[in-house]
Amino acid sequence: MSKILMKGNEAVAEAAIRAGCRLYFAYPITPQSELIEYMAKMMPKVNGTFLQAESEVSAINMVYGAAGAGKRVMTSSSSPGIALKMEGVSYMAGAELPAVIINVQRGGPGLGDIQPSQGDYFQATKGGGHGDYRMIVLAPSSVQEFADMAAEAFDLADKYRNPVMILADGMLGQMMEPVEFKPAKTQEEIDALGNIHNSWCICPNEDGDAKHHHEINSLEIDPSVLEKHVNELYEKYGRIERDEVRFDTYNVSDDNEILCVAWGTASRIVKSAINELTAQGKSVGLIRPITCWPFPYEAVAEAIGPKVRKVYVFELNTGQMLDDVKIAVQGKVPVTFWGKVGGIVFTPAEIKEKLEACF
Amino acid sequence: MEVIAKRPESLTKTPFTYCPGCLHGVAHRLIAEAIDEQGLINKMAGVAPVGCSVFAYKFFNFDMAQAAHGRAPAVATGIKRARPDMHVFAYQGDGDLAAIGTAEIVHAANRGEHISVFFVNNAIYGMTGGQMAPTTLPDMKTTTSPYGRKVDDIGYPIRVCELLATLVAPYYIERVSLLSPAEIIKAKKAVSKAIQYNKEGRGFTFIEFVSTCPTNWGFDPVKSRDWARENMLPFYKPGVFRDKGEGVE
Numbered sequence: 001m002s003k004i005l006m007k008g009n010e011a012v013a014e015a016a017i018r019a020g021c022r023l024y025f026a027y028p029i030t031p032q033s034e035l036i037e038y039m040a041k042m043m044p045k046v047n048g049t050f051l052q053a054e055s056e057v058s059a060i061n062m063v064y065g066a067a068g069a070g071k072r073v074m075t076s077s078s079s080p081g082i083a084l085k086m087e088g089v090s091y092m093a094g095a096e097l098p099a100v101i102i103n104v105q106r107g108g109p110g111l112g113d114i115q116p117s118q119g120d121y122f123q124a125t126k127g128g129g130h131g132d133y134r135m136i137v138l139a140p141s142s143v144q145e146f147a148d149m150a151a152e153a154f155d156l157a158d159k160y161r162n163p164v165m166i167l168a169d170g171m172l173g174q175m176m177e178p179v180e181f182k183p184a185k186t187q188e189e190i191d192a193l194g195n196i197h198n199s200w201c202i203c204p205n206e207d208g209d210a211k212h213h214h215e216i217n218s219l220e221i222d223p224s225v226l227e228k229h230v231n232e233l234y235e236k237y238g239r240i241e242r243d244e245v246r247f248d249t250y251n252v253s254d255d256n257e258i259l260c261v262a263w264g265t266a267s268r269i270v271k272s273a274i275n276e277l278t279a280q281g282k283s284v285g286l287i288r289p290i291t292c293w294p295f296p297y298e299a300v301a302e303a304i305g306p307k308v309r310k311v312y313v314f315e316l317n318t319g320q321m322l323d324d325v326k327i328a329v330q331g332k333v334p335v336t337f338w339g340k341v342g343g344i345v346f347t348p349a350e351i352k353e354k355l356e357a358c359f
Numbered sequence: 360m361e362v363i364a365k366r367p368e369s370l371t372k373t374p375f376t377y378c379p380g381c382l383h384g385v386a387h388r389l390i391a392e393a394i395d396e397q398g399l400i401n402k403m404a405g406v407a408p409v410g411c412s413v414f415a416y417k418f419f420n421f422d423m424a425q426a427a428h429g430r431a432p433a434v435a436t437g438i439k440r441a442r443p444d445m446h447v448f449a450y451q452g453d454g455d456l457a458a459i460g461t462a463e464i465v466h467a468a469n470r471g472e473h474i475s476v477f478f479v480n481n482a483i484y485g486m487t488g489g490q491m492a493p494t495t496l497p498d499m500k501t502t503t504s505p506y507g508r509k510v511d512d513i514g515y516p517i518r519v520c521e522l523l524a525t526l527v528a529p530y531y532i533e534r535v536s537l538l539s540p541a542e543i544i545k546a547k548k549a550v551s552k553a554i555q556y557n558k559e560g561r562g563f564t565f566i567e568f569v570s571t572c573p574t575n576w577g578f579d580p581v582k583s584r585d586w587a588r589e590n591m592l593p594f595y596k597p598g599v600f601r602d603k604g605e606g607v608e
């Protein structure tokens with residue numbers, strides 16, 4: 001298939017439909033509006049459900065219902081709306097429901113602004129909702145990757161019966177890049193996917209089994225039963241941490257004097273700066289977490305070459321992933337941070353200047 | 360031997376957790392009987408609220424979801440949209456539906472969502488120990504209105520059926536009471552109609568039960584019913600507010 005020039009918001013929506021998503025519930029917010037509008041236009045064409053909910057709270061609870069009924073379902077929003085969805089995310093984690101949530105981050109706190117930001121890393125990875133749960137968090141850095149993550153997010157959600165978030169930002173949502181789509185799932189494949197959860201989800205009792213009684217529930221009033229449930233979740237999270245860590249490296253070698261860590265949009269800019277420094281004969285590497293949870297702790301530690309004097313973290317916030325990097329580095333080399341906030345995106349020249357100062 | 364009464368198939372054998380004299384159990388039974396009668400048990404799904412009926416997911420003998428506080432109509436919407444071939448209801452208390460879940464119920468009704476909602480109004484937060492509800496009557500004492508509900512400060516109780524009846528979409532809205540055998544028989548007819556309309560895919564159906572909470576009202580079950588008759592029914596008048604099937608618009 002040939003490449004199409006598309007906005008990230010539209011590309012991920014198209015990719016989700018191709019991945020078999022037939023239910024989408026959301027509430028409008030900038031800078032993700034192209035996503036909800038694309039769904040409004042396209043879902044009816046594939047006999048899917050598009051519903052503009054009365055709030056993000058309602059949207060995520062509709063997702064809870066549809067996921068509880070075993071179908072591929074998605075919602076999307078931007079930072080203030082994602083905050084409202086956190087109630088439902090916690091309930092879905094507790095009830096072990098598969099669903100995909102997209103956050104096209106904007107500046108905060110509060111109403112903030114509508115420009116790109118990475119201010120929701122803590123919210124996404126450190127439990128934005130209540131209780132002891134984890135959510136798989138995928139961070140794209142291009143429109144192509146944003147689109148590819150739709151299918152991956154649904155597969156991970158189904159595999160682990162857990163909510164999965166794609167943590168993008170206003171830059172990735174709004175910018176246009178060429179994107180190539182995977183072939184759309186056939187109706188047969190979608191029907192099959194819609195039945196993989198029938199052993200536990202809300203579904204018709206086709207053969208009139210007298211014992212059929214599925215419960216979608218996060219309540220365990222008996223502390224010993226809840227303890228067992230939370231421990232089982234913890235074991236599941238352990239399997240995810242073992243098997244699903246994803247990251248990317250750029251220019252990482254034994255010659256590196258600086259190792260950068262950056263995710264999403266920030267990592268693209270760091271890459272450009274590294275290219276310029278390489279031309280000057282300065283060796284700087286980059287490791288980019290693709291899964292923010294599970295975080296690639298070991299990979300970050302291993303990427304620190306023998307000559308690395310400093311690990312430099314760049315984010316579009318005041319230092320959030322920084323905490324995870326410090327855990328990974330364990331004090332072996334100094335960790336420095338620089339970021340920009342307010343929805344302002346740093347430039348390659350600014351990053352280059354920061355890095356040059358280290359030589 | 361002729362069987363004149365038995366546990367409906369739509370109820371599990373799990374014993375109810377309700378206080379003696381509580382009417383949640385009666386409401387459950389009416390819903391279960393209606394589902395049995397319509398032969399819907401294998402295509403039914405229900406949504407339990409947060410409140411004393413939070414364990415309803417264990418009591419109904421088909422697939423059930425437990426919803427966050429107030430969100431049952433949104434969860435029911437998600438289930439119904441994902442499984443249009445199933446029949447879905449939400450069961451809610453007055454705090455759940457008329458306070459924290461006001462947006463969810465109004466918009467589910469306004470969409471004409473093809474679900475049934477059963478609303479148990481006991482004018483109080485039962486589960487959390489008797490706090491004031493949006494339905495608590497004027498001057499009624501609760502643990503958070505210890506001097507009585509002051510309407511100048513906190514407003515008047517909300518009449519949900521009347522509120523929803525301002526919307527165009529709902530297909531059927533009726534308020535019934537559960538205070539005597541005769542009223543329960545009448546209530547059963549309303550529940551059966553709601554489930555029948557649900558089966559036929561007519562649209563949004565809503566039944567409010569005027570109920571009691573002996574434990575938190577501080578009366579025995581008999582006195583609770585008398586109190587409800589004297590105080591609740593004049594404010595929450597039973598009646599049909601909408602029945603498009605019978606031409607009541």
Ligand SMILES: Cc1ncc(C[n+]2csc(CCOP(=O)(O)OP(=O)(O)O)c2C)c(N)n1
Nearest residue numbers: 409410411428452453454455483484485486
């Ligand atoms: C978000 C949230 N807020 C508050 C509570 C605590 N809570 C549990 S039940 C309840 C009130 C339920 O009252 P009602 O809906 O009238 O049901 P009843 O118990 O009277 O049947 C409250 C406030 C909660 N579980 N979740």
Ligand code: SF4
Nearest residue numbers: 377378381411485572
């Ligand atoms: S507290 Fe009230 S509503 Fe709850 S079970 Fe007891 S009597 Fe029923």
Ligand SMILES: [Mg+2]
Nearest residue numbers: 452453483485
């Ligand atoms: Mg109540």
